[in-house]
Amino acid sequence: MAFSLNKIVFPPRHGYNPLLQTNSSIKSLTSALFSSQRSCSCPLSSSSRLIQPVKVTTDDRALSSIITALEKQDNILKEDDQDEEQEQAQEQPNSRLAETWREIxxxxxxxxxxxxxxxxxxxxxxxxxxxxxxxxxxxxxxxxxxxxxxxxxxxxxxxxxxxxxxxxxxxxxxxxxxxxxxxxxxxxxxxxxxxxxxxxxxxxxxxxxxxxxxxxxxxxxxxxxxxxxxxxxxxxxxxxxxxxxxxxxxxxxxxxxxxxxxxxxxxxxxxxxxxxxxxxxxxxxxxxxxxxxxxxxxxxxxxxxxxxxxxxxxxxxxxxxxxxxxxxxxxxxxxxxxxxxxxxxxxxxxxxxxxxxxxxxxxxxxxxxxxxxxxxxxxxxxxxxxxxxxxxxxxxxxxxxxxxxxxxxxxxDHRNSPFLKDTNDPGHAHNLEAHLHLLDGYHGKGHKFVLSSGRDPALVNKASDFLKDHYLVPPFWRxxxxxxxxxxxxxxxxxxxxxxxxxxxxxxxxxxxxxxxxxxxxxxxxxxxx
Known part of the structure; x- marks a missing residue:
């Protein structure tokens, strides 16, 4: 089956540390266990979604299942937060450009x-x-x-x-x-x-x-x-x-x-x-x-x-x-x-x-x-x-x-992009669409190449044969x-x-x-x- 570039899911611009959020969840749970013998709720995120109360127990297996349930809930909230961050990142350039255009x-x-x-x-x-x-x-x-x-x-x-x-x-x-x-x-x-x-x-x-x-x-x-x-x-x-x-x-x-x-x-x-x-x-x-x-x-x-x-x-x-x-x-x-x-x-x-x-x-x-x-x-x-x-x-x-x-x-450096062929062809290295693709995934020296805007990588092959073959994008297609x-x-x-x-x-x-x-x-x- 052909790989559809239009359906690629691009990672969000801002990173998320699940370890920090999970630690927060466990700390909240521990506090609840020692502060009450009854049901409690543990806020894990700034999201408006509420977490369902859990019943306190001293049984190790039950405690493990409670932590697992909280982590699942945490993942849902994390996805919501990531969606919000993506929306903010997409809106931010337009909203701030009028104030920062001279620096840009x-x-x-x-x-x-x-x-x-x-x-x-x-x-x-x-x-x-x-x-x-x-x-x-x-x-x-x-x-x-x-x-x-x-x-x-x-x-x-x-x-x-x-x-x-x-x-x-x-x-x-x-x-x-x-x-x-x-x-x-x-x-x-x-x-x-x-x-x-x-x-x-x-x-x-x-x-x-x-x-x-x-x-x-x-x-x-x-x-x-x-x-x-x-x-x-x-x-x-x-x-x-x-x-x-x-x-x-x-x-x-x-x-x-x-x-x-x-x-x-x-x-x-x-x-x-x-x-x-x-x-x-x-x-x-x-x-x-x-x-x-x-x-x-x-x-x-x-x-x-x-x-x-x-x-x-x-x-x-x-x-x-x-x-x-x-x-x-x-x-x-x-x-x-x-x-x-x-x-x-x-x-x-x-x-x-x-x-x-x-x-x-x-x-x-x-x-x-x-x-x-x-x-x-x-x-x-x-x-x-x-x-x-x-x-x-x-x-x-x-x-x-x-x-x-x-x-x-x-x-x-085009060799940092996982989408592009590792080639010494001077025409490919000079291609303008390839430069724009590299800009889209560039975050700084030593940073992982991650596409940030949803720009279609198929544009690279508009007038070249630079994309890896397994993406099944015809060369020189425009x-x-x-x-x-x-x-x-x-x-x-x-x-x-x-x-x-x-x-x-x-x-x-x-x-x-x-x-x-x-x-x-x-x-x-x-x-x-x-």
Missing amino acids: HGEDDWAGLLDPIDPILRTQLIKYGDMAQACYDAFDHDQFSKHCGSCKYMPKDFFPSLGMQDFGYDVSRYLYATSHINLPNFFKKSRWSKVWSRNANWIGYVSVSNDETSKMLGRRDITVSWRGTVTHLEWVADLMDYLKPVSADKIPCSDPSVKVESGFLDLYTNKDDENCRFGKYSAREQILTEIRRLIHKYPGEELSITMTGHSLGSALAILSAYDIAETGINVADDGKAVPVSVFSFSGPRVGNTRFKNRLEGLGVKVLRVVNVHDTVPKVPGIFFNEHVPAIVQKMSEITPWSYAHVGVELAL QDENKGMIRNHDGRWIQPERPKHDDHPPDTHHHLKQLGLITDDDHFYHRPAS
Whole structure:
């Protein structure tokens, strides 16, 4: 018979010590035996359920049976208490988040929240991980599709189409990046001759918490979710492992020694305004104008800016968070700075030590979730990185190959999960759904792996073959029905047409002028199709 993952009973979050409770029962019984020769009741729990009176006797067998009966009653009460604790644990994150969100987003660099892991932090990490995973689930990577490289859904339908309507966020803008020779494996292109865009790919989205969710969060959350690559780890080979000053691409940093990997910077700043309406603005210009627009849209409100991404998307999340803080886009008209934080999943190193120091000096908070067996967080900078002695770091700063991770690391180990295969496959170790599964069962270093939220382990095999075979979950099981094909009125199977793709809001140019990033002399390509 197939094992049903949906019917797994997950242990409660809070432990229960039966020995302590049994000792309490025996003490209560002993007190009753010596205080009365008549029937008595022995309260064993704070539960409202009453224990039936027992008749006192000096017979050893009778005493043993009384203790056994009390222990059975105790077990019933214990189960009731555990149920109550589980309900409280499920309600607690939502009720306390409004009060603690600044700590959850790194105000104190997550001190005291990682080991053991804070349950609210775990819940939020999984949420933002799901928002990054949505980039993969919504991306059309089928090269036989005429829409390859785009998002499958319109912005208003994005979260409902993915079953995420309960997240309480609305998409405000899609993000696009222009292909270039430095990262050829990142971009997917259709085999059709007539396509929606020849040079651009959908790369993520900006979303905003709605009124109800904002009240629960304690602020209005602006989230930017960056897509990684769907070609597994091929993109790692594309890294030029060459540092480039951020100021070379008009990021306003006065220190030319602040550098990032050139491929990441090019992907973030390149555009194709001559040939494609989707490449009219760089990813950088799209992000800065949208963040500015949203901050102005909600004047006087408590706001947060949260970046998330997996793999290459993690690098873009860190780079864009730095850019927002460096440019001062997060400063509202009243002079108040909106906190900027990053929840990164399995991301590579982005820049050098000077970049790390500058980013952290600007107050950007980064929490990096990694699997210790994943190779991606170990690149670039295999030889010169934050792990070498300080004197070596100092000497290597002048080289174009010295890198350093930013922020705080939360290290997980997939070999601690009883659900996952013990494999050295680098693709499995890098899988985002596997990271979210590991987060769900992580309680701290040396603690037993116990799933805490009821998250379905079958999600791990959505795009991998990582679950142990005896769970009978098919590998790579997620796919569109009939791979997106439909039957027309003639009985033929065809690819359906989709609504016209959105490119860029009409006020983008206006906001770029307000930010001083363009002038009236700048011209853009306005052809109706790519």
